Each structure stands twice: as C-alpha cells, then as structure tokens.
Amino acid sequence: MNRNIRFGISALLMTLLVVSLVQPASAYDAPGPKWSGTSVEYGWDWWQSIPSDWKTPIRNAATTWNAAGSTFRFNEDYWTANVYKKSYGSAGPVARTEGTASGNNILTISLNFNSDKSWTTTGASGKHDVQNVATHEFGHWLVLGDLTGSGDTEKTMYGHTPPSGGETKKRTLEQDDKDGIIYIYGAE
C-alpha cells in the first residue's frame, strides 16, 4: 500500500512539473511575438541617413516610453544600427517598423522614416515631427498595435497623422498607451 502511495505521489509531482515546464506561468497572454527580455537597443544607421539634429528627438521618444511605468527600457547603443531614413514613396507610409520573430520571440527590429516625406524637429506645420513619429513607432517596437477608432485619436498609438503635419500630440503618452505597455511587460 505504501509503495502504491509513493508511486501515486511521485506521478502527481512529475505531472505538475511537466505541466509547469510546458505552460509558463503568467497572469496574461499577449498574442503575437514580444521581446524575451525587458530591454531593446537602438542606434543610428552607420552611414548617417539620420540627420544629427534628429537624434535628440528620437532619444526623447525612447525616454518617454522608459518613463511609462513598465519594466521595459530602450537603450541607445553605439554598435546597433536599426534607425534609418529611407524611401517608401510619396504615397507610402510616413514611417515603418519592421521586425523578425521566431515563434513568439522578437529577434530584430528597425525604425524607418520615409525620406520622401517632409520632416521637422520643431512641430512646424506642413511637416511631420520626428519625435511625434518616433514615439508612435517605438510603441510598435513594444508590439503595441495601431489604433483606428474615433475615440483613439488623442492616443500615441493612433495609426494616422494629419496630412497638414505639425502634429506633436503623439510625443506624450495617454494612459491607454501606458496601460498597454505595462500589461505586456509588467509594472516597474
């Protein structure tokens, strides 16, 4: 009888152990790929497609997300080159985030500003503001999706920007943007 009990207990413990290995314990299940760690490096294209006066606005965008209350951090890295300015055509997107993933883990990511659009670092009208756009795109780096609802227009992750340019409201995060990143990566 004792032997049967021991076998029963060991089988139960082993089953629990196997289940805990296969199903990672987490309070949520964010769909799609995400970072396996809690930081990502960003850096300038080594052939300097990014103008030098854009670097501070892009750093500010990273700092904005770093202060959002989650554990996730953007770190500038000299040896990383994943921020570019390249052509997507005048009717193409203002900016584009592209990445690769294996299973649910993001492997690489890049931020690409469309060189066929007009740009400003001061929020001047008629041009797209670098920090405004970078803050939105860094949200995509964190796997936040585009919002398109009429109630989402004030949020950083709203997926459109006015043709007249001059928009700067995406520079600052709304509570919903912060909640998204905390939901995915946890509060600090």
Next chain:
Amino acid sequence: MKKFYISIMLAAIVIAGITASINIKNEEQPENIFASNLWSDEVLNNSFLADHSDSVVTGHVIKILPSRWNTADGLKPISTGKMASSKEESEAIQKENVIYTDVLIKVDKKIKNNLIPSVIIVRTLGGQVGEEKMIEQDDAKFELGENVFLFLTKEDPFTDNSVGTHYRVTGWKFGKFSVTKDNQAIRLDLPKEHQKIALEELSNSIGAQ
C-alpha cells in the same frame, strides 16, 4: 524504497528529454517578418491617390502566384555577415528582406492611363515561402475572382521594378477597393466613413485624368 528512487530517476530522464525537445522545437521555429506603419491621412483622399498613381483601373483577380522572397532567386536571403565597405553596399545590405505575392489582374476599365496592358501584375507585400511568413497588415489583400478598383504605381521600394514589369497599389491598402455586385466600392479595414463609396462616385471623384 529502491523502486521509488528508480521511478524518480526514470521520471527525471523523461522530463529532461521533454525539456530538450521543447528547446529544440523553439530553436527550429521559422523566422517570420512583421511590420507596422504610420500613415498620413492624405491616403484617405482619392484625389491624392489618383495624383500619385500611374494608372487607375477596375478589374478582377485571375491568378495569385506563389509567394517569393525579394532575392534574385526568390529564395530566403542568406546573411553573409559581410561588413559594407561603401554607402551603396550598406544600402544594399540594409534593403529590407520581404516576402511578396504577385497577383494577376485582368483590367476591365482603364480610368487613368489608356496604355496600361489588359493583364497586369500587382505586387503585394506578405505571403509564405516554405515555413517563413511575412505579415503585412497595411498592404492590399486580394482574393481569386475578386472585382477591384485600383490606384496603381510603378514605384516599388521593396523589389526591383526598373523595367516596369509590375505595379504596386498606390497608398498600399488605401488604394484598393473591392467592388460588389451592386457597384459599391468597399475598403473594410478603415474608419467607417472611408469604408464604402458608390463606384460611379469614386470614379467621378478622381476626375477624368
């Protein structure tokens, strides 16, 4: 008691095997591409789309070709690990690796540019080659037999189109409408006010160009 320890050891070996197989499975998972874009609202303006288009047509989908990588042989790019020695080489290395899918369209009506061929290739981002996938939420999607209204451009930032063999949809998903039997032009994946327009009104809105 001896049997108890043996059973523990056997269970540990089985668990180690399961763990190793899970890790191997993770390592072998294919590499997929994902992308997101920020758009200026100008792509919701049909006159803007027409102004930036080489051609505007109505037509229907007659064939969807197998997806390919944007490499010379259409196969998965292999990283050489080579450092660029010039700006041109750097740009070539940085060129985004994408999977694209060509769609053959039979043109039914030429609204802008009467010289466009009667059958055209429209190149879209996204697709699957082997186990690798590219998911491009913002490019136009087509179904076999679908009737469409298209704003078209020969500009292609992702694949070589120096001899103009194919078109891309101007403004990506914003430049493609599905046409229903009752002649409504529809784009479902957009704010409600931009989802539906009568085909005649759409044609008239861009003017005779």
